[in-house]
Amino acid sequence: MKEGAVLLTTRGLSKSYGPFKAVDDVDLDIHEHDIHVFIGPNGAGKSTVLNMLGGQILPTTGEIVFNGKPLGTSTPSWRARAGIGRSFQLTSIIPGFTCLENVVLAVQAHRGLFGLLRLHSQKEDVAHATELLALVDLEKASEVPAELLSHGQQRQLEIAVALGGKPRLLLLDEPSSGMSAHERAGLGDLLKRVVNTATVVMAEHDVHVVRSVASRVTAFAEGKKIAEGSADDVFESADVKRVFLRGRRDA
Numbered sequence: 324m325k326e327g328a329v330l331l332t333t334r335g336l337s338k339s340y341g342p343f344k345a346v347d348d349v350d351l352d353i354h355e356h357d358i359h360v361f362i363g364p365n366g367a368g369k370s371t372v373l374n375m376l377g378g379q380i381l382p383t384t385g386e387i388v389f390n391g392k393p394l395g396t397s398t399p400s401w402r403a404r405a406g407i408g409r410s411f412q413l414t415s416i417i418p419g420f421t422c423l424e425n426v427v428l429a430v431q432a433h434r435g436l437f438g439l440l441r442l443h444s445q446k447e448d449v450a451h452a453t454e455l456l457a458l459v460d461l462e463k464a465s466e467v468p469a470e471l472l473s474h475g476q477q478r479q480l481e482i483a484v485a486l487g488g489k490p491r492l493l494l495l496d497e498p499s500s501g502m503s504a505h506e507r508a509g510l511g512d513l514l515k516r517v518v519n520t521a522t523v524v525m526a527e528h529d530v531h532v533v534r535s536v537a538s539r540v541t542a543f544a545e546g547k548k549i550a551e552g553s554a555d556d557v558f559e560s561a562d563v564k565r566v567f568l569r570g571r572r573d574a
């Protein structure tokens with residue numbers, strides 16, 4: 324496996340709720356331009372790890388280092404400015420605005436006051452937003468009001484909105500949820516275009532999506548890392564097979 328430089332590390336990352344350990348002593352190395360996928364049954368701790376990387380949840384113990392700097396107790400907005408972007412279901416799209424307007428607003432919000440003082444032209448913002456819409460396969464929907472998109476297309480728009488903030492690291496929680504089979508099939512190509520400019524860390528339950536996109540996989544169970552490596556290696560691991568079979572029996 325060809326490795327980019329390490330962009331983010333966690334050491335001893337843990338999150339407890341009272342005596343319950345939702346995430347338990349997790350060490351991760353996220354390499355630049357990887358699509359690093361978290362797998363594991365419901366409740367394994369995948370979303371909690373993503374939320375700790377994004378700053379929505381602070382760890383109970385352990386540390387996260389991004390681009391050589393410890394993140395400490397920094398807020399999600401501080402981390403966004405430092406280059407950690409995150410797409411949120413429901414909250415990141417503004418209804419009543421077209422797809423293009425949504426992405427233009429994200430591009431402008433990222434520049435903030437400093438950007439406005441530089442008098443960036445509206446034209447440049449629209450051009451950049453149009454590129455991002457093409458990247459997520461929504462160029463034909465640019466004039467469509469965002470709330471009229473299918474659930475799957477909304478997931479795609481959320482990714483374009485997050486990319487408007489020019490993240491070096493993009494966090495995605497189950498991006499294929501709500502997607503049709505056709506949209507799911509396109510997600511792999513979409514993410515492969517995203518990693519030209521960013522590194523992706525995502526949780527995903529659809530095995531086909533994982534196999535088609537992941538350059539590296541970490542499997543979690545009960546808050547602990549149980550396997551890591553290529554998708555083939557991880558799905559072949561005895562621990563992972565045991566956990567997934569148990570999950571299917573319980574279902």
Ligand SMILES: Nc1ncnc2c1ncn2[C@@H]1O[C@H](COP(=O)(O)OP(=O)(O)O)[C@@H](O)[C@H]1O
Pocket residue numbers: 340345363364365366367368369370371372526
């Ligand atoms: N605010 C909370 N209080 C108590 N337990 C929580 C809280 N948030 C998450 N958990 C528990 O932490 C565990 C990990 O959850 P989560 O990270 O959402 O798992 P996953 O994303 O892998 O399905 C689950 O058992 C969940 O019930």
Ligand SMILES: [Mg+2]
Pocket residue numbers: 369370371496526
């Ligand atoms: Mg989750």
